[in-house]
Amino acid sequence: MAEATAKTMLGEISQGHLECPICFCRYKDPKILDCLHTFCLNCLDGMLSKQQPSTGKITCPVCRKETPVPDAGLPGLLDCFFLSSLVDEINQQERSLETQQQAATSPTCDDCEEGLEAVSRCLDCEGYLCQLCKTAHKRSKRTQTHRVTPVEHLEQKEVPSTDLSKTYSPKCQKHANQEMHFYCETCKMMKCGTCATIDHRSADHQLSEITDAVKSYRQEVNDVMQKFQKSKEEFKANEESVEQARNRLQIMVTQACSDIQAKKEEEIAKIERKSQLLIDNVTEIGKKRDDEFVKVHTNNKKKMEQAEEIEATVTDLMKQADDFELLNLKPKVMHNLEFQKDLKFERVKHGDSFIGVKCQDVVSDKDLGEILHGGKWKLKTEFGKRGDGDGEFNCAMGIACFSNGDIAANDVKNKRVSVFTSTGNLKANFDLNAPYGIAVTSDDVLLAHCEDHVKVFDTSHQLISKFNLPQADSKDQSCSLTYTGGVTVDNKNQVAVVYKKTGVTSLHNLDGSLIKVIPNTEMVPIDIVANNKGCLIFAMFGRSELRCVDLNGKELFNVSTSADGKDAKPTGVCCDDEGDIYVTLHCGRRGGSSEVRHYDSKGVYVDCVAKPLHWPWGITFSPSGELVVADQNSVKIFHRV
The missing domain is CATH 3.30.40.10 (Zinc/RING finger domain, C3HC4 (zinc finger))
Structure with a gap:
């Protein structure tokens, strides 16, 4: 067995x-x-x-x-x-x-038909012999020199194994008795001592001993492999970006088709045919764009598969081949590793993941609607002005939305939070010294980050509890803003808060109990948000960057924020349902030069959503998908058109 x-x-x-x-x-x-x-x-x-x-x-x-x-x-x-x-x-x-x-x-004789028991085996003929056939085998001129071994010896005989670890030492083709001891980098050839002395001693030839050449060669391959690992990471990020774009496209296509269907139901008698035609057009465009996304992904995957095949081949070769064989193969190996220089991955056109529809009243000679090939944002509503009275702002910074569309704005200099309807009508004011951050849970519970604690308000805006933040030694932080920190709620109703005195981020249950202090997040962001995957994104005003970490503190990306080739300081950050990031940016020292920018979930810039703004700070999405921005002295609401 x-x-x-x-x-x-x-x-x-x-x-x-x-x-x-x-x-x-x-x-x-x-x-x-x-x-x-x-x-x-x-x-x-x-x-x-x-x-x-x-x-x-x-x-x-x-x-x-x-x-x-x-x-x-x-x-x-x-x-x-x-x-x-x-x-x-x-x-x-x-x-x-x-x-x-x-x-x-117990083998039988292979030479005769009697079926006698074999006593010997001819190693050259690879056949068994009985005693009579053995004698005949020895007498025959053709087989008398063959090696014949008794059967019992075969059980004890060990077949010698090939020593795979034995180093192959090739001889010089020109000087047959001399082994190769040198490698000429110029000629890409191994040479014996005589060849090195006679033919390769000029300054044009770069000679080194075999061991040194192999060491350098292995290091060179290792450097390329390390770069390839970075390419793998880039490919993975690119692959996720493609998948996100496809998902977003499908959501937008579905939404557009839903809007068309709603319009169709309004005028079902006269628009049945045209509505279906428009749905087909939207679906076809979505399919073509999706095919492009798939094409980008397929091309990138093909490049990566080819690269990984070379990587696997070279890696096996590096592990298994001896030094001389490696040097023989060096030009070929390094030629194949040149793929790393040109290993570039295509990026998707993120703008193509948006598709919408602009419906209109239909008469006999008009289409049902117009297909929108790109997402554009337009100012829909603005309310508030500079001042201390009701409905006025002295420094509107934090912003949050309730499920009914009401808007909570944090006026840090007037030390109050005001609640408005979606059209800007004031509903309530309550005094609150919130240095910056406010947030609203899925159950319309309002959270306000107040210095070293967080206050919790019910749906009637009555204080129901508060909890203190973890204490720690003060740290010297790079951001000089007074209003720093931030609070956010993830899709599990977990509350993440940055304590401005230490820059440490802590995670709490809604009752205030501490879940954990998130490591590697010692920073002072001006705003913080949790995306759809439960990761945290920090708007780093002092460093002009966005930083994303998971709840274990592992950094997922860190990107610089800029506008027109110059650093721009992020002041507010929020995410849509697909995980895309929207950031308010201060692009200059004077008001009126700021804007809202859109990044994908990996921090790759997509487009500018709105500009110019005065002094934008907090930003959030309304339940209907509109962008709500606290622009210091007013609140601006943007919608897609």
Whole structure:
């Protein structure tokens, strides 16, 4: 049983690693092409005979890359000594197992028809012999020199194994008795001492000892591999960006179709045909754009798969081949690693993920609506002015929305929070010294970040509780703003708060109990928001950057914020349902030069939503998907058109 299992395992190893991709048999005289793929010499010869003989190149059947045929023909290609040795070892082990199995079953003579028990085995003929046939075998001129071994000796005989760790030491082709000790970087060739002294001693030739050359070579490969790891990370981020764009596109397509359907139901009698036509147009555009997104993803994935194949081949080679074989293959390996220089991934046109519809009243000669190919924002409503009276602001900074569309604005200099309807009518004022942050839960509970504690108000805006923030030693922070910190609520009703005196972010339950202090978030942001995946995004005013971390403190991205090629300071941040980020930016020292910018969920800039604004601070989404901005002396509401 053990011998059968061992033989099966050897077969699996052979099939998985030691079979030529052309003939599907074990390698015979394996040769390596420039792309690092290996094939039998005879298989390559058969392929070359079917190709155009005048090209002087052979095309790899796996990756379709071409390799120049050496002047000496295909035998001049580099040998794969490691595979040759491994094939020999597998063959020997299988022969050993076969011999043991045959010995265990009392073999009979292979030369005569009497079926007599075998007493010997001819190693050259690979056949068993009875006593009579053994005598005849020894007397025959043709077989008298063959190696004949008693059967009982076969059970004790161990087939010698090939030492795969043995270093291959090639001899110099010009000086046959001398081993290679030097590598000429200029000529990309190994040389013996005599060649190095006679032909490669000029200043034009860069010589080094074999061990030093291999060390440098391995380091060079390692550097490329490390860069490739960064490319992998870039590919992953790009892949997620494509997926997000596709999801957003599908949501927008669905919403657009829903709007069309609603209009259709209003005038069902006269617009049935045109409404369906418009739905089809929207769906077709969505499909074409989605096909483009898929194309970008497919192209990027193909590049990555090709790159990973090269990486895997080179990595295996680095692990398994000896120093001399590595140096023989260095030009080919480094040529294949040049893919890293041109490994660039396509980016999707994020603007194409938006699609909407502008419906209109239909008469007999008009279409039902107009397809909007890009998202544009327009100021819908503005209310408030500078002052201390009801409905006025001295410094509107924090902003939040309730589920019914009401808006809460935090006026930090008047030390109060005011609640307005979505059209700007004042509903309530209550005194509150909130240095900056306010937030509203999904159940319309209002949270206000007040110095070293957070106050909690019910739906009637009555104080129901408060909880203190974790104390810690004060830290010297880079942001000099008085109103810093922030509070946000994630989709699990967990409250994240930044304590402005320490810059430490803590996570609480709604009752104020501490869940954890999030590590690696020692900072003083001016605003904070939780995205749809529960990660935290910080608007870093003093550093002109957005930083995103998960709830374990791992940084997911850190991007600089700028406008017109100059640093712009983020003052407020919010996220939509798809995780895209919207930021208010101060782009200059004077009011009137600020704007709202849109970034995707990975921090990649998409477009400018609104400008110019006066001094925008807090920003949030209303339940109907409108952007609400606290612009210091007023509240501005923007909607898509």
